[in-house]
Amino acid sequence: MSKIIALAKKELHGYFSTPIAYLMxxxxxxxxxxxxxxxxxxxxxxxxxxxxQIMEFxxxxxxxxxxxxxxxxxxxTGTMEFLLTAPLTPSMLVLGKYLGMMTxxxxxxxxxxxxxxxxxxxxSPDLVSIxxxxxxxWLEGAFFIAIGLLTSSWTSNQIIAAMMSYFILFLLYFTSNxxxxxxxxxxxxxxxxxxxxxxxxxxxxIITPSDIIYYLSGILLCLVLTxxxxxxxxxx
Amino acid sequence: xxxxxxxxxxxxxxxALDNVSFEINKGDIVGFLGKNGAxxxxxxxxxxxxxxxxxxxxxxxxxxxxxxxxxxxQKIGYLPETPPLYNSMTVKSYxxxxxxxxxVPANKQRIQLTKVIEECHLEQVKNxxxxxxxxxxxxxxxxxxxIIHEPxxxxxxxxxxxxxxxxxxxxxxLIKNQREQRTVILSTHNLTEIEQIAHRVxxxxxxxxxxxxxxxxxxxxxNDTHSPTQVQSQSTTLEQIxxxxxxxxxxxxxxxxxxxxxxxxxxxxTQCNTTGDK
Numbered sequence: 001m002s003k004i005i006a007l008a009k010k011e012l013h014g015y016f017s018t019p020i021a022y023l024m025x026x027x028x029x030x031x032x033x034x035x036x037x038x039x040x041x042x043x044x045x046x047x048x049x050x051x052x053q054i055m056e057f058x059x060x061x062x063x064x065x066x067x068x069x070x071x072x073x074x075x076x077t078g079t080m081e082f083l084l085t086a087p088l089t090p091s092m093l094v095l096g097k098y099l100g101m102m103t104x105x106x107x108x109x110x111x112x113x114x115x116x117x118x119x120x121x122x123x124s125p126d127l128v129s130i131x132x133x134x135x136x137x138w139l140e141g142a143f144f145i146a147i148g149l150l151t152s153s154w155t156s157n158q159i160i161a162a163m164m165s166y167f168i169l170f171l172l173y174f175t176s177n178x179x180x181x182x183x184x185x186x187x188x189x190x191x192x193x194x195x196x197x198x199x200x201x202x203x204x205x206i207i208t209p210s211d212i213i214y215y216l217s218g219i220l221l222c223l224v225l226t227x228x229x230x231x232x233x234x235x236x
Numbered sequence: 237x238x239x240x241x242x243x244x245x246x247x248x249x250x251x252a253l254d255n256v257s258f259e260i261n262k263g264d265i266v267g268f269l270g271k272n273g274a275x276x277x278x279x280x281x282x283x284x285x286x287x288x289x290x291x292x293x294x295x296x297x298x299x300x301x302x303x304x305x306x307x308x309x310q311k312i313g314y315l316p317e318t319p320p321l322y323n324s325m326t327v328k329s330y331x332x333x334x335x336x337x338x339x340v341p342a343n344k345q346r347i348q349l350t351k352v353i354e355e356c357h358l359e360q361v362k363n364x365x366x367x368x369x370x371x372x373x374x375x376x377x378x379x380x381x382x383i384i385h386e387p388x389x390x391x392x393x394x395x396x397x398x399x400x401x402x403x404x405x406x407x408x409x410l411i412k413n414q415r416e417q418r419t420v421i422l423s424t425h426n427l428t429e430i431e432q433i434a435h436r437v438x439x440x441x442x443x444x445x446x447x448x449x450x451x452x453x454x455x456x457x458x459n460d461t462h463s464p465t466q467v468q469s470q471s472t473t474l475e476q477i478x479x480x481x482x483x484x485x486x487x488x489x490x491x492x493x494x495x496x497x498x499x500x501x502x503x504x505x506t507q508c509n510t511t512g513d514k
Binding site: 002003006007009010013014017018077078079081082083084085086087088089 | 281284285286306307309310312314316317318319320321322324325329333334336337338339342381
């Protein structure tokens with residue numbers, strides 16, 4: 001476990017030692033703030049439901065920018081050889097990087113808790129639906145990060161890694177838009193495949209086992225595939 | 237310490253290593269020599285368990301690399317051709333990270349950190365960001381990370397590549413200091429460096445080991461072949477052996493064949509000189 005934590009700390013150090021992390025945080029929070037103001041002033045509701053959906057859409061653009069370097073940079077700079085000849089298992093490597101990225105993401109999510117404080121000041125928001133919304137957006141981010149981690153393990157080029165992430169994330173997000181062209185099982189499958197379907201439930205305060213399983217199985221699948229990718233040295 | 241038995245490594249249709257076998261004893265300093273693309277780095281990467289051989293067996297300190305890769309990695313310190321450094325980290329934080337992932341117990345990390353910083357003469361730069369260091373210092377940081385967990389085997393891939401003569405001497409001195417504590421394998425293109433520090437030489441050509449001899453024997457054997465009338469230099473250097481070797485065809489060659497080739501070339505030189513005199 002100490003090796004996983006060391007790897008996670010190294011990842012965080014990598015983000016915060018350059019202006020990238022700060023710029024990302026400032027840019028994302030500024031955008032969230034603008035949308036938060038617009039939604040609240042327009043809807044006049046003490047709810048964060050719409051802001052969660054805006055966050056989801058923004059994370060499609062943000063997460064690949066954060067995750068593209070995770071393995072791709074290690075490969076391009078030669079430090080992958082250092083990590084893979086150290087007494088670390090591929091699982092430790094994957095979990096360490098994932099933990100580091102999740103800590104950064106959790107920090108970003110944590111900074112939006114101020115929105116709850118603001119809506120609570122002006123009214124009586126439904127705490128349960130806000131909490132479930134946060135759980136949903138956190139799980140969704142965790143899923144996106146796992147996808148980014150996987151694509152970063154496929155290449156030594158950060159731009160290619162980001163492009164592959166965008167492709168997968170857009171596919172998952174917009175799948176539900178194509179349901180009008182299908183019927184029956186295919187339609188139901190596309191609805192269930194879309195991330196929007198699952199976050200919508202969380203954002204309205206409904207936590208169902210199928211939504212949790214969707215995110216957890218997606219995360220697990222991506223982490224296992226990343227481990228296999230590292231283990232098989234597919235990048236060589 | 238190390239047993240390499242009939243190791244073959246293929247990359248698609250290209251055979252990088254062809255039936256490589258050798259043994260290295262504890263405490264030896266062994267130099268891997270060969271042209272670019274000869275297979276030195278591939279062999280080192282197999283020894284560090286970074287890549288698996290296509291076939292063959294590698295045993296390091298009693299552990300089979302195919303079965304106990306993690307145990308073996310704990311016993312190995314490795315400096316790849318390009319020092320694996322994180323430019324945004326300071327020397328100290330990087331070495332601390334290296335100690336953590338290499339399993340140095342938490343209560344010994346500080347001691348080990350101080351020890352390698354002192355051993356590699358990094359005191360002046362320990363709080364500097366790696367990106368700001370000279371190439372020589374970066375190489376020393378690379379060596380420091382390789383020895384921070386006190387490995388039994390140290391593998392260095394071209395540790396002096398791209399350094400100026402003073403930096404080369406500093407790095408060589410650092411490697412020399414290691415030989416009392418651990419087995420060292422290093423590869424280099426600079427043959428005089430091997431002559432300075434190695435006990436034994438393995439010359440690799442097209443993925444095959446063509447010479448595997450203690451350095452002293454190799455140089456003495458070839459010196460013995462010199463005729464008294466030879467006008468060339470008085471003693472054969474590793475560089476001459478290496479150049480002669482790479483003028484031969486690609487079949488595996490034992491040292492006696494090199495020797496006979498040197499005799500032949502020496503005789504030709506003598507004849508030419510004699511004819512010239514007439």
